[in-house]
Each structure stands twice: as C-alpha cells, then as structure tokens.
Amino acid sequence: MTFHNADSVLMLDDEYDIMSILILALERQGFHVIGFTEPLLALDHFQKNSERYWLVVADIRMPLIDGYQFIKRVKEVKHDVKVFFMSAFLTDDIQYRVGLTSVKVDEYIEKPISLNDFVRLVKNIFHLPISDNQQK
Numbered sequence: 001m002t003f004h005n006a007d008s009v010l011m012l013d014d015e016y017d018i019m020s021i022l023i024l025a026l027e028r029q030g031f032h033v034i035g036f037t038e039p040l041l042a043l044d045h046f047q048k049n050s051e052r053y054w055l056v057v058a059d060i061r062m063p064l065i066d067g068y069q070f071i072k073r074v075k076e077v078k079h080d081v082k083v084f085f086m087s088a089f090l091t092d093d094i095q096y097r098v099g100l101t102s103v104k105v106d107e108y109i110e111k112p113i114s115l116n117d118f119v120r121l122v123k124n125i126f127h128l129p130i131s132d133n134q135q136k
Contacts (some may be wrong), residue, residue, distance in 0.1 A: 008052045009122065011035040012042045012070065013059040013086065018111065022057070025115040026122060039065045043073055050078040055125055057109075060087040071103045082106045082125050086113075 009031055013019040016037050023033045036042035039062050046053065056074055060067035071083055083104065088111040107121055120130050 007054060008032045008034060009055045009057060010042065010046055010053050011057045012039060012062070012067075013037065013057075014039075014062045015059070021115070022118055025119050029119055029123070031122065039063075039067075039070045043070060046074055047077050050074075050081070053078070053081055055082045055084065055122065057084040057086065057122075060085055061089065068102055071105070075103065084109055084121065084125075086111055088112070 009026060011019055011023055011033055012035070013022075014037050019035045019037065023035045026033045034045065036045065039058075042058075043065075046056070056071070058067045058070055062070070065073075067085055067087075071085075074081060074083070084107040085105050086109040106125060109118070109121065123130050
C-alpha cells in the first residue's frame with residue numbers, strides 16, 4: 001500500500017516491548033514500519049533512507065540523545081517529515097516545554113495510549129479513513 005511517495009513509518013522507543021506492540025498494531029493496518037531502540041542507529045538509518053519516510057514516531061526520554069536532539073537531526077535531513085512525540089512523563093515538565101518549542105511536532109502522545117487511538121492518529125496524519133472499530 002502506498003500513501004505518498006514516502007509511505008513508511010520510523011519508530012524509535014528505547015522500550016522494546018512498547019515499540020513492538022505499536023509496530024504490530026500499525027502493520028495490521030497495512031503500514032510499513034521500521035523500529036529502533038537506539039537513537040543513533042535510527043538516525044543513521046534515517047539519514048540513508050529518508051525518502052522512504054512520511055512519519056517519525058519518537059520517544060522523548062532516551063539514552064545517548066533525547067527525542068528533541070533526534071528530531072532536530074531528522075528535520076535537518078528531511079524538514080517536511082511528520083513527527084509524533086511520545087512520553088510517559090507529564091507535559092508540564094520544564095524539560096518538555098523547553099524542548100518542544102525547539103522542534104515542530106505534529107502530535108504529542110502521552111503513554112500509555114490505546115492501540116486504537118494510536119492507529120487513528122497515524123491514519124489521520126496519512127489522511128486515511130478510520131474504520132468503525134477504530135472510532136470507538
């Protein structure tokens with residue numbers, strides 16, 4: 001299934017279990033998703049394959065480089081890529097507020113999120129219809 005010239009999703013979360021569940025939910029809907037648990041590997045992959053990606057979903061708090069630094073570098077490679085940030089931490093955290101103003105984000109997701117809600121957000125960014133079972 002091709003949605004745009006770029007039809008893949010890159011997902012980055014240092015928690016493998018969370019990432020794999022979200023990837024499976026998207027793959028069941030026909031999305032092509034590549035997942036990473038290490039930001040530097042994800043960045044290297046994105047730099048070499050940016051033309052494939054329409055959406056990058058990244059956790060904010062990770063080791064080595066945080067989500068803000070990761071997305072800044074991603075946007076240097078492909079400024080128009082869509083970005084979702086995820087975090088299990090409160091949005092009133094001072095680090096969150098300072099970092100969020102430094103990058104353009106299309107959606108902020110607070111973990112935990114239901115799989116239906118997550119799939120709905122991704123479909124919305126791809127401008128795809130939402131099935132009845134996902135509107136509940």
